Amino acid sequence: MASIKIGDIAPDFNAESTRGPISFHQWLGDSWGILFSHPKTFTPVCTTELGTVARLKDEFARRQIKVIGLSVDNSDDQIAWEGDIAETQGQQVDFPMISDAQREVASLYEMIHPNASDTLTVRSVYVIDPNKKIRLTLTYPASTGRDFNEILRAIDSLQLTDARKVATPANWKVGDDVIILPAIDDEKAAELFPEGWDAKKPYLRVVKLAAK
Ligand code: BEZ
Numbered sequence: 001m002a003s004i005k006i007g008d009i010a011p012d013f014n015a016e017s018t019r020g021p022i023s024f025h026q027w028l029g030d031s032w033g034i035l036f037s038h039p040k041t042f043t044p045v046c047t048t049e050l051g052t053v054a055r056l057k058d059e060f061a062r063r064q065i066k067v068i069g070l071s072v073d074n075s076d077d078q079i080a081w082e083g084d085i086a087e088t089q090g091q092q093v094d095f096p097m098i099s100d101a102q103r104e105v106a107s108l109y110e111m112i113h114p115n116a117s118d119t120l121t122v123r124s125v126y127v128i129d130p131n132k133k134i135r136l137t138l139t140y141p142a143s144t145g146r147d148f149n150e151i152l153r154a155i156d157s158l159q160l161t162d163a164r165k166v167a168t169p170a171n172w173k174v175g176d177d178v179i180i181l182p183a184i185d186d187e188k189a190a191e192l193f194p195e196g197w198d199a200k201k202p203y204l205r206v207v208k209l210a211a212k
Helices: 024-028 043-054 057-063 075-089 104-108 147-163 185-193
Strands: 030-035 065-071 097-099 123-128 134-140 178-180 198-201 203-207
Touching: 024 065, 030 147, 043 057, 043 065, 043 075, 043 147, 057 065, 075 097, 123 147, 134 147
Parallel strands: 030 065, 065 097
Antiparallel strands: 030 123, 123 134, 178 203, 198 203
């Protein structure tokens, strides 16, 4: 199967989850979505990741992002594991986890990388926009927990650059200066950014964004 790329429509599926059956596109509705896999229930790094995602609940909600996890386990194990996550991480998991014991969704989204492990998923992340398009993908190995603040930062950039004719530079955070898109000529840029910009090079025009 061809790999899932940025700009593709996220494959739809029906699956069991810790919150009952899920029809993925219907569940996403008009929201942004994050689909992320974790290798296995009752494993240490995954336990910290799920506690972290649960702790960031308000940050996801503020950006209208729905979050859904996945592991190749059954829902009884996943639900029992939620108790351990609450106990050790001080956070109740309040988002669904896809119970993909048959690895159907993991196969569809290529979350099993056989040269890493032919039984467990890697740590995949798919960011999906309200049009169901894949906007960002990340793949981490089992031994490396992800930085969910970075995922939020990247979604801040996606949401901003969808709304304004800008791109965000390295290490950008909300409130920092941005870059005028190369496709916007100076005449158009003057309309969009009447307060001007700093042209470090003709192709590198840095601008402060006035709040809209
Ligand atoms: C973990 O979540 O801690 C983990 C899972 C699989 C392999 C290595 C670590």
